[in-house]
Amino acid sequence: MPSIFSYQSAEVDWCEGNFERSTIIAEYYNTVNRTTLFSLLLLTPLNFLVLESAGVGLLLLTTASIFSMYFHMTLSYVGQLLDELSILWTLAVAYSFWYPTIYFPRCIKTRKHFFWLTGVTTLISTLMSFIKPAINAYALNCIAFHLLYLTRRELKKCDDKRVHRMATAMVVWWVLAISSWISDRWLCGLWQAISFPYFHSFWHVLIALSLLYCCPLVIYFHVSYEMPSFKPKLEYWPSDSWPVVVPYVVLEESHKQC
Ligand SMILES: CCCCCCCC/C=C\CCCCCCCC(=O)N[C@@H](CO)[C@H](O)/C=C/CCCCCCCCCCCCC
Numbered sequence: 592m593p594s595i596f597s598y599q600s601a602e603v604d605w606c607e608g609n610f611e612r613s614t615i616i617a618e619y620y621n622t623v624n625r626t627t628l629f630s631l632l633l634l635t636p637l638n639f640l641v642l643e644s645a646g647v648g649l650l651l652l653t654t655a656s657i658f659s660m661y662f663h664m665t666l667s668y669v670g671q672l673l674d675e676l677s678i679l680w681t682l683a684v685a686y687s688f689w690y691p692t693i694y695f696p697r698c699i700k701t702r703k704h705f706f707w708l709t710g711v712t713t714l715i716s717t718l719m720s721f722i723k724p725a726i727n728a729y730a731l732n733c734i735a736f737h738l739l740y741l742t743r744r745e746l747k748k749c750d751d752k753r754v755h756r757m758a759t760a761m762v763v764w765w766v767l768a769i770s771s772w773i774s775d776r777w778l779c780g781l782w783q784a785i786s787f788p789y790f791h792s793f794w795h796v797l798i799a800l801s802l803l804y805c806c807p808l809v810i811y812f813h814v815s816y817e818m819p820s821f822k823p824k825l826e827y828w829p830s831d832s833w834p835v836v837v838p839y840v841v842l843e844e845s846h847k848q849c
């Protein structure tokens with residue numbers, strides 16, 4: 592019986608061929624393409640200026656990215672669980688810190704109670720994730736649908752064009768990302784037949800781009816709900832008109848918009 596640390600002991604194997612470009616890296620392109628890390632490096636200084644707690648989220652996202660590299664390098668059972676559980680706990684921390692109070696379930700009165708609810712739910716999910724690891728990634732992807740629902744509700748109340756522009760960019764990149772993820776999972780035979788089994792690599796790039804827009808939006812709504820003495824504004828670096836931009840949040844004098 593192989594050890595849980597052994598190469599290829601994971602339940603999941605992505606479409607890219609194993610050990611084709613290296614003898615120690617199972618899926619070369621899925622391992623070396625680390626856009627998440629690069630985009631986070633860009634986001635870090637910009638977001639820290641606004642919200643100190645964003646640092647925790649960024650640290651967890653960086654950890655998730657490193658575990659994902661380890662997973663694709665080894666395709667081990669431990670690698671798969673580290674990859675999935677680090678995403679689960681990052682989402683849990685993001686929900687506990689930044690989930691708007693107005694969306695709390697009726698029985699939850701304070702953020703402290705919500706923190707406990709998130710903690711217990713995540714702990715139970717962590718234990719359940721060992722039962723059938725192959726379905727964990729599907730469950731994690733479903734969380735994006737809840738984020739889509741929240742975004743839709745927020746956009747209905749908000750007429751700031753910059754917020755709508757950023758949310759559109761986030762959703763467009765996410766649609767492309769999830770299409771690539773599903774293509775790699777379900778249509779691998781087809782991609783191998785045309786010698787192009789790299790859609791999981793595209794997923795890494797595209798989900799990182801979606802997160803690049805998601806993080807400032809999360810901060811924007813957090814500040815507008817929980818820090819009423821500030822008015823957040825979404826900006827793009829170096830300027831709005833550039834084709835490639837880094838989005839970030841600035842705080843102006845209080846005058847609530849959304
Ligand atoms: C100020 C900071 C705010 C941070 C809030 C953002 C919280 C997002 C938390 C985690 C997302 C990490 C996603 C990176 C995944 C990289 C690893 C990976 O590719 N793993 C795969 C295997 O290698 C695995 O199969 C993938 C599993 C599915 C992950 C699904 C994550 C959904 C996250 C939702 C993204 C938001 C985009 C907006 C949607 C409208």
Ligand SMILES: [Ca+2]
Pocket residue numbers: 604605606607608609618
């Ligand atoms: Ca593979």
Ligand SMILES: [Zn+2]
Pocket residue numbers: 621659663791795
């Ligand atoms: Zn991956």
